[in-house]
Amino acid sequence: xxxxxxxxxxxxxxxxxxxxxxxxxxxxxxxxxxxxxxxxxxxxxxxxxxxxxxxxxxxxxxxxxxxxxxxxxxxxxxxxxxxxxxxxxxxxxxxxxxxxxxxxxxxxxxxxxxxxxxxxxxxxxxxxxxxxxxxxxxxxxxxxxxxxxxxxxxxxxxxxxxxxxxxxxx
Numbered sequence: 001x002x003x004x005x006x007x008x009x010x011x012x013x014x015x016x017x018x019x020x021x022x023x024x025x026x027x028x029x030x031x032x033x034x035x036x037x038x039x040x041x042x043x044x045x046x047x048x049x050x051x052x053x054x055x056x057x058x059x060x061x062x063x064x065x066x067x068x069x070x071x072x073x074x075x076x077x078x079x080x081x082x083x084x085x086x087x088x089x090x091x092x093x094x095x096x097x098x099x100x101x102x103x104x105x106x107x108x109x110x111x112x113x114x115x116x117x118x119x120x121x122x123x124x125x126x127x128x129x130x131x132x133x134x135x136x137x138x139x140x141x142x143x144x145x146x147x148x149x150x151x152x153x154x155x156x157x158x159x160x161x162x163x164x165x166x167x168x169x170x
Contacts, residue, residue, distance in 0.1 A: 003036040006150075008043050010085050014154040016042035046147065047128030047136070047156030048080055048096065051163035052121065054105065055114040065166050068109035073162045075104040080155050086147050096145040096153055098122065105164065128156045 009016050009024050024040040032038055056065050086094040102121040115121050126138040155161045
C-alpha cells in the first residue's frame with residue numbers, strides 16, 4: 001500500500017533477536033509520520049550445506065590432513081559468514097559463487113592436491129529454505145546463488161553442514 005514499507009533488520013548474527021526487532025519497530029513507530037507505516041522484519045535465512053572429498057599430496061600425515069580439512073572448512077564458513085547482504089536486489093557481492101568455494105578449499109593448505117571428482121569439485125551442495133509450518137527443505141544448488149532482498153545466506157543448522165572428508169588412497 002502507498003505509504004507503507006518493510007525494513008529488513010540484519011544483525012551481527014544471522015538470527016535477529018526479538019528484542020532488536022522490537023527496538024527497530026519502536027524507532028519506526030516514533031519516527032514515521034501518519035499515514036505512513038513501517039514493519040521491521042528479520043530476513044529469511046537461506047541455508048547452505050556442502051560436502052566433498054579432499055585429495056592430499058602423497059605422504060601427507062593424518063595430523064596434517066586433519067588440520068588442512070579444518071582450515072578449509074573454516075575458510076568456507078568465513079566466506080559464507082562474510083557475504084554482503086543485499087540492500088537492494090542484486091547488490092554486487094551478495095552472490096554465493098561455487099567456484100570461489102572450490103578455490104577456498106583447494107588453497108586452504110599446500111598439502112591439498114585436489115577436491116571432488118573431475119569436473120565436479122563439490123560432491124554435493126544444497127540450499128535450504130523454510131516452509132510455512134517452520135520445517136526446512138533442501139534442493140541441490142546447480143549454480144551460483146544471488147541473495148534476493150530480504151534473504152541472508154548462512155550455513156545450515158545441521159551436523160556437518162560443511163563436510164570435507166579425506167579421499168581414500170590407493
